[in-house]
Structure formats: C-alpha cells, structure tokens
Amino acid sequence: MTALPAVPTIKRERNKTLRRFTANRLAVAGLIVVLLLSVVALLSPYISPFDPAKQDFAALLQSPSAAHPLGTDELGRDTLSRVLYGARISLSAGLVSVALALVVGTALGLIAGFVGGWLDELIGRIIDALLAFPFLILAISLAAILGPSLQNTMLAIAIVTTPAFARVTRAQVLAQRELDYVQAASALGASSGRTLLRHILPNISGALIVQASLAIAEAVLAESTLSFLGLGVQPPTPSWGSMLNTARGYLQTAPWLALAPGVIIFLTVLAFNLLGDGLRDALDPRGRTR
Amino acid sequence: MTRTKFAPPMILGLTLFLSTAAAETLIVGLDADPPRLDPALSTAFVDRQVMNQIFDKLVDVDEKLKVVPMVAKSWKVSNAGLTYTFKLNTGIKFADGTVLDAAAVKYSIERNLTLEGSARKGELASVKEVAAPDAATVVINLKVPYGPLLAVLSDRSGMIVSPTAAKKSGADFANEPVGSGPFSFVSRKRQDNITLKANAVYWRGKPKLDGLVYRPFPDGDVRVANLLSGAVQVITPVDPKDVATIQKNAKLDVTTFQGLGFQGVWMNIGKPPFNNKLVRQAFSASLDRDAINKVVFLGTVKPAAGPFPPGTPAYSAAIRVQAADLAGARKKLAQAGKPSIPFTLLTAPGAVNAQLAQLYQAMAAQVGFNVKIETVEFGALLDRADKRNYDAVMLGWSGRPDPDGNIYEFFHTGGSNNQAGYSVPGIDSLLEKARAQTAMSARVATYNVALGKIVDDSPYAFTYFTSNTVGNAKTVTGLRLVPDGILRFYTVDTK
Numbered sequence: 001m002t003a004l005p006a007v008p009t010i011k012r013e014r015n016k017t018l019r020r021f022t023a024n025r026l027a028v029a030g031l032i033v034v035l036l037l038s039v040v041a042l043l044s045p046y047i048s049p050f051d052p053a054k055q056d057f058a059a060l061l062q063s064p065s066a067a068h069p070l071g072t073d074e075l076g077r078d079t080l081s082r083v084l085y086g087a088r089i090s091l092s093a094g095l096v097s098v099a100l101a102l103v104v105g106t107a108l109g110l111i112a113g114f115v116g117g118w119l120d121e122l123i124g125r126i127i128d129a130l131l132a133f134p135f136l137i138l139a140i141s142l143a144a145i146l147g148p149s150l151q152n153t154m155l156a157i158a159i160v161t162t163p164a165f166a167r168v169t170r171a172q173v174l175a176q177r178e179l180d181y182v183q184a185a186s187a188l189g190a191s192s193g194r195t196l197l198r199h200i201l202p203n204i205s206g207a208l209i210v211q212a213s214l215a216i217a218e219a220v221l222a223e224s225t226l227s228f229l230g231l232g233v234q235p236p237t238p239s240w241g242s243m244l245n246t247a248r249g250y251l252q253t254a255p256w257l258a259l260a261p262g263v264i265i266f267l268t269v270l271a272f273n274l275l276g277d278g279l280r281d282a283l284d285p286r287g288r289t290r
Numbered sequence: 291m292t293r294t295k296f297a298p299p300m301i302l303g304l305t306l307f308l309s310t311a312a313a314e315t316l317i318v319g320l321d322a323d324p325p326r327l328d329p330a331l332s333t334a335f336v337d338r339q340v341m342n343q344i345f346d347k348l349v350d351v352d353e354k355l356k357v358v359p360m361v362a363k364s365w366k367v368s369n370a371g372l373t374y375t376f377k378l379n380t381g382i383k384f385a386d387g388t389v390l391d392a393a394a395v396k397y398s399i400e401r402n403l404t405l406e407g408s409a410r411k412g413e414l415a416s417v418k419e420v421a422a423p424d425a426a427t428v429v430i431n432l433k434v435p436y437g438p439l440l441a442v443l444s445d446r447s448g449m450i451v452s453p454t455a456a457k458k459s460g461a462d463f464a465n466e467p468v469g470s471g472p473f474s475f476v477s478r479k480r481q482d483n484i485t486l487k488a489n490a491v492y493w494r495g496k497p498k499l500d501g502l503v504y505r506p507f508p509d510g511d512v513r514v515a516n517l518l519s520g521a522v523q524v525i526t527p528v529d530p531k532d533v534a535t536i537q538k539n540a541k542l543d544v545t546t547f548q549g550l551g552f553q554g555v556w557m558n559i560g561k562p563p564f565n566n567k568l569v570r571q572a573f574s575a576s577l578d579r580d581a582i583n584k585v586v587f588l589g590t591v592k593p594a595a596g597p598f599p600p601g602t603p604a605y606s607a608a609i610r611v612q613a614a615d616l617a618g619a620r621k622k623l624a625q626a627g628k629p630s631i632p633f634t635l636l637t638a639p640g641a642v643n644a645q646l647a648q649l650y651q652a653m654a655a656q657v658g659f660n661v662k663i664e665t666v667e668f669g670a671l672l673d674r675a676d677k678r679n680y681d682a683v684m685l686g687w688s689g690r691p692d693p694d695g696n697i698y699e700f701f702h703t704g705g706s707n708n709q710a711g712y713s714v715p716g717i718d719s720l721l722e723k724a725r726a727q728t729a730m731s732a733r734v735a736t737y738n739v740a741l742g743k744i745v746d747d748s749p750y751a752f753t754y755f756t757s758n759t760v761g762n763a764k765t766v767t768g769l770r771l772v773p774d775g776i777l778r779f780y781t782v783d784t785k
Contacts, residue, residue, distance in 0.1 A: 053652070055648075055649070055652050057581055057584065057585050060585060074531070074585075074645055075585065075645060075648055075649065075652075076585075148664075148665060230639050230665055234662070234663050234664065234665065235644055235647065235648045235651075235663050235665075236648050236651065236652075236663075246641065246644070248511060249510065249511050249529065249531055249532075249641050250531065251511075252535050253531070253534065253535060
C-alpha cells in the first residue's frame with residue numbers, strides 16, 4: 001500500500017534534501033573545497049610549476065619567492081609542486097580506502113543484518129575484535145606488517161574503516177527489515193538478494209553516504225599520519241604527511257615547509273567533515289537541529 | 291669571576307655557594323639509550339660514551355690518536371711483536387674499594403676473551419695468554435703479531451672491571467657496572483637517564499664535576515630542543531641542519547671535528563644487477579660526493595675516497611676521492627649491456643638517511659639507474675644486510691683508531707662487516723700482512739695496494755667520512771676533541 005505512491009514522494013524528498021543541503025553554507029563551502037582539491041589532484045601534472053622530485057642544489061631551503069611561491073625544501077624541490085602532487089596521494093588514499101571499506105563493510109552489514117543467526121554472530125564478533133583496537137594503532141600495526149607503500153597504506157586504512165560501515169549497515173538493515181515495504185517485497189516473491197539490493201540498499205544509502213564522506217576525512221588524516229611516521233608512501237613521492245615529517249626538523253630555520261602541508265591537510269579534513277555533516281543534516285530530517 | 295670581585299662579599303659568597311652546590315652536575319643528551327654498560331658485551335657506540343667515564347682503560351688515545359698511558363704507565367713490545375709488557379700505575383682503587391692491580395687487568399682481558407656473548411673475542415683473537423708476574427706488571431703474549439693491539443686496548447677491550455663486582459653481579463654486571471674511572475655508576479632508568487657521581491678518590495685527582503647524567507634523545511630535533519631550552523648542557527651528535535641554529539645562539543657552542551668513521555653504500559655482488567663490476571663502478575661514479583657534503587651536511591663532513599679519514603694514521607693522499615663522472619658511468623652501463631637498471635636501495639629511518647637516499651636516487655637516475663628506496667628499521671636492515679638479502683644498502687661504520695678496524699672485517703673473506711660477500715684471495719693476504727706489520731708506513735703501503743683493487747672492484751661506494759659534532763652551553767669548558775668522538779668528562783668543568 002505504501003509502496004505505490006512512494007515514487008513521487010521520493011522525488012519530492014530529493015528536492016527537499018537538495019534544498020536543505022544548499023541552505024547549509026558551511027556544507028556548500030566544504031563541497032567546493034573538495035571539488036577544487038579533486039581538480040587540483042587531477043591536473044597536478046599540468047598546473048605544477050616544477051617536477052616535484054626535481055632537486056636543485058643551488059636553491060636549498062629557500063623562503064617563498066616569485067619562482068617558488070611556497071619556498072623550497074631540504075633538497076631544493078619546489079614545495080608548491082609537492083603540495084599539488086601530494087593532493088593526488090592524499091585524495092586517492094582517502095577515496096580508494098573508503099571505497100574498499102564501503103563495499104566490504106556494506107556487504108558484511110547487509111548479510112549480518114538480513115540473514116542473522118550464527119552468521120550475524122560471527123561477523124559481529126569479527127567487527128567487535130577490529131573495533132577493540134584504537135583506529136590509528138591498528139592502522140599503524142597493519143602498515144608496519146604489510147610494509148611501507150601507498151597500496152599497503154590504503155589497504156590498512158580500508159581494513160580499519162570497514163567495521164564502521166558494517167555496523168551502520170547492519171543497524172539500518174535490522175530497522176528496515178521489519179518495515180512493510182520489505183515484507184511486501186518478500187510476499188510478492190522477491191529473492192533475498194533482490195530484496196537486499198533493490199529495496200533495502202537504496203533506502204539506507206543516505207546513511208552510508210554520510211558515513212563515507214566522514215570516513216574520507218579520517219582516511220586522509222590517517223594517510224598523513226602513516227606517511228608522517230614513515231609507513232606511507234616512500235620518497236621521493238610527495239605526500240603531505242611525509243612533507244610535514246621532514247619539515248618538523250626545520251621549524252626554526254624554514255617554517256614555511258611545515259605550513260603548506262599542515263594547512264592543506266587541515267583544509268581537506270575540514271572540508272570533508274563539513275560536507276559529511278551537511279549531508280547528514282540534509283538526508284536525515286529527524287536529525288536536524290535547526 | 292672578574293665581575294664578582296666588585297660585588298659585596300655576601301653576594302660573592304652566595305655565588306660561590308651556588309656554583310659549587312648546584313651547577314656541578316652536567317646533563318648530557320645522547321642519541322640512544324646505551325643498551326649494555328659492560329665492556330665485554332657492549333656492541334653499541336653509545337655505550338662507549340658512558341663506559342669511558344666509569345672504567346679506566348689500560349691505555350688511551352689522545353687528540354692526535356696517539357696511544358698514551360692510562361692504567362699502564364709504560365709498555366714494551368718485544369719478541370718480534372709477540373710480547374707486550376705493561377707496567378701499571380699503583381694506588382688505583384675500584385669504586386667498590388678493591389684494588390686495581392695486574393690480577394684485575396688479567397681478569398678483565400680474560401673475561402673479554404671468554405665471557406659468553408663477548409663482542410671482544412674478534413679483536414682479541416690474536417691473544418694467546420695474559421700473565422701477571424707481579425702486582426704492577428702485565429704481560430700479553432700473542433699467537434701472531436698484531437699491530438692494532440694497543441689501539442684495541444684503548445677501547446672496550448682495555449677497560450678494567452672490578453673482578454669482585456663482576457663475579458658478584460654475573461650476568462647483571464651491565465646494570466651495576468663497577469670500574470675505577472673518574473665517575474662511578476649510581477643508577478639508571480631505561481630510556482630515561484643514567485646517573486653517575488664523581489669518584490672522590492680517583493687516582494688522577496677528583497674530577498671537577500660532582501655528577502654526570504646521561505639522557506637519551508633518539509630524535510635529533512628533540513635533542514637540539516633540549517639543548518636550546520637549557521634542559522641539557524651537552525649533546526652529541528648534532529644533526530647537520532641544527533649546527534646553524536646552535537651557532538646563532540649566544541649561550542651555546544657547536545664543534546664539528548673529524549671522526550674515524552665512513553659512510554657509503556654496499557652493493558650486493560652476489561646477485562644482479564651488482565654482480566657486474568661495470569654496474570657497480572657506474573653507480574659509484576654517478577655519485578657527486580662534494581654535492582652530498584654540501585647539500586646534506588652543509589659542508590661539515592669530508593668526501594670519502596676509502597675507509598681511512600684524513601688525519602688518521604693510514605690516510606693516504608694517493609687514494610683520491612672519486613669525482614662524479616656521468617658520461618663515464620653511462621658508458622659503463624652501455625658496456626654492461628644494460629642502459630637502464632632498476633634496483634632497491636635499503637636505508638634506515640631518519641632525516642639524514644632520507645635525504646641521502648633521495649640524493650643517491652636522483653644522482654643515480656642521471657646515468658640510467660631506476661632506484662626504489664625502501665626504508666626499514668635499523669635492526670631489520672642489519673639483519674637483511676648480514677643475510678645478503680638486498681640490492682644495495684646504506685651502511686657505514688663509526689670507526690676505530692687503528693686502521694685495521696676500518697678495513698679488515700669489511701673486505702676480508704667472511705669478515706663480520708663484509709655485507710657484500712666480497713672475497714678476493716689477494717686482498718685477504720694483503721689485509722693479513724698489514725695486520726702483522728708494526729711500522730705504520732709499511733702498513734699504509736700495504737693498505738694502498740689493497741685499496742687500489744678494492745676501489746676498482748667497488749663492492750662498496752665510499753661517500754663521506756663522518757664528523758663528530760658536539761653542542762654545548764658556553765659555560766662548559768675542558769671538552770677534549772678526541773677523534774673517536776667520545777667525550778671524556780674527567781677534565782670538564784662548568785663556570
């Protein structure tokens with residue numbers, strides 16, 4: 001009964017969601033910064049003034065100038081170019097690891113929530129075990145075990161991010177499972193798989209989108225942290241975290257080295273968090289405080 | 291002091307009181323927590339910093355690396371270099387009150403030779419027997435002549451431990467070391483501090499300081515920050531990039547002086563690509579050693595030609611620093627039939643290592659090497675180097691006063707530091723010959739012949755000679771700059 005008039009409601013609901021989102025200026029600002037960063041990451045080879053690995057021994061640790069707007073590092077490399085290229089590493093680390101966690105975590109959550117029984121117990125305990133460790137400690141241990149490289153960093157972050165998606169999905173599925181439209185779909189003969197993917201998944205996608213955008217912020221930060229600790233990308237590939245690590249030693253003599261990657265990490269994480277918050281407010285009218 | 295002359299007597303009194311009561315304990319920042327304060331078991335350079343205050347040695351080396359008397363006041367070499375007879379100073383007491391005599395020296399050297407896990411067995415391998423004919427005479431008989439013996443005895447092998455304490459403590463001696471040095475051990479808290487106090491009855495006179503505290507700061511930035519804040523008064527080493535920061539500070543001094551060690555890159559001759567001599571030579575020729583000194587060390591080290599730093603006895607101007615030769619290197623790679631060669635460069639963590647690795651990477655790339663940098667923890671790096679599980683590895687040496695300590699174990703077949711698996715019978719016999727020679731000029735000639743071949747074979751690309759660096763408050767005086775890099779605090783005072 002409720003399933004039939006649902007189509008026009010969804011459309012109207014979407015428009016409302018969009019309006020609610022655009023009304024939140026901070027969220028829009030977050031979205032703009034995220035889009036800008038994505039463009040920078042995609043175009044970094046074309047907009048960087050220098051090769052980020054090009055060393056210039058005649059220009060070591062130079063302060064910002066016309067030739068090097070953000071100065072040069074301890075090997076005479078252009079900081080601006082390295083920050084621009086670093087966007088590729090940070091964003092791809094954030095996106096890839098969260099995409100991986102999203103797929104695996106959601107699948108686990110769907111199965112656990114819908115099938116229930118011993119399978120739910122098993123998945124639940126594995127998730128509990130993963131959640132028992134602090135996020136960063138687990139990521140550091142995994143990165144250390146897997147060996148330092150960008151792929152392994154992404155894998156480590158994906159693994160520690162997965163439980164959150166599984167938890168959110170399972171909780172949502174449990175709530176949706178008892179609703180009329182699911183009962184109706186089953187009664188009409190839809191298979192479990194069809195019910196899950198065609199009926200339940202679209203209805204819980206809002207929560208997952210919010211979770212994903214917040215997780216990206218966390219993943220970007222985690223990649224920076226791992227690179228800062230030397231467990232991320234290997235030199236000379238520029239990463240904001242590893243740039244910050246090097247810059248730490250020159251805080252007194254070349255403070256601009258720390259400033260650029262520091263500010264950009266801050267902005268990126270802030271932008272994804274604002275975007276995530278905005279999406280949550282827009283997608284979940286009940287959670288709105290305004 | 292000149293200013294206090296005009297001050298009222300009360301303030302003068304107070305100043306004197308403060309300077310004797312408070313200011314006489316010196317805090318020293320090191321780059322690691324010394325793992326084992328036992329002369330026999332120690333394998334880390336940083337142990338020597340602390341043990342040199344706690345223990346007296348049979349002999350010492352001076353600023354010019356000349357072997358000088360310490361516990362032994364004189365010695366004689368006889369029997370074609372097979373017998374060393376030492377006359378000892380008398381009236382020396384250990385911190386536990388027992389007497390340091392010939393029997394204690396004999397005990398200490400024999401302990402180094404026999405103790406389970408002793409790291410001294412190699413450098414004392416030529417020793418046949420130690421005898422103590424009377425309380426003030428020690429005779430060491432050798433199996434074969436061994437020129438480096440005196441230099442070896444100026445380090446951990448020559449440190450005299452209290453036999454009473456060593457027997458009592460057993461395996462625990464490293465945690466309660468007892469020697470006869472200018473300072474004696476009080477306490478230690480792992481990863482936090484080692485506290486020593488002045489030996490009031492030291493046989494050469496009481497030291498000027500009342501106490502000495504060592505604190506470990508593995509991170510160079512943290513080490514220098516503690517010096518700048520005044521939390522410590524002396525640090526060693528100082529990261530090259532921090533030298534200028536200290537120089538700018540009116541209250542601090544920084545000194546850079548020639549060390550005994552070298553740094554460079556081992557190439558694994560046991561597998562491709564470095565099993566080909568041309569490829570090894572090409573990598574070595576791609577390195578601009580002057581640029582390395584300027585960029586990473588801001589001119590504070592010296593480019594290396596071989597294992598012997600300038601100013602040490604075996605240094606020879608005949609062994610020239612290799613100039614960067616990009617065209618020559620490319621030609622060699624072409625000759626080897628491999629214009630483009632990928633390899634992995636293994637390095638330990640740390641700011642200087644990271645900078646060096648990227649520099650080597652960029653320099654080698656100019657001639658056609660595609661270098662991948664792999665950073666692994668130092669213990670893992672050593673393990674992989676020992677198992678020859680690498681392409682190229684950045685690994686150096688802190689250095690020894692006698693040249694033998696900088697070459698023999700590195701290029702002799704089966705040497706403990708021969709991580710490339712280099713094995714050339716002609717080199718082996720030359721290194722053995724140099725060991726048995728007593729005149730330094732003869733040894734240098736032998737080394738030069740060996741080095742000509744070693745540099746040509748290029749199992750190791752020498753890049754630079756390490757410098758010792760010390761940062762200290764200007765109030766600290768009397769630091770002696772001995773090339774072994776160990777700060778001897780017996781003569782140190784604070785104003």
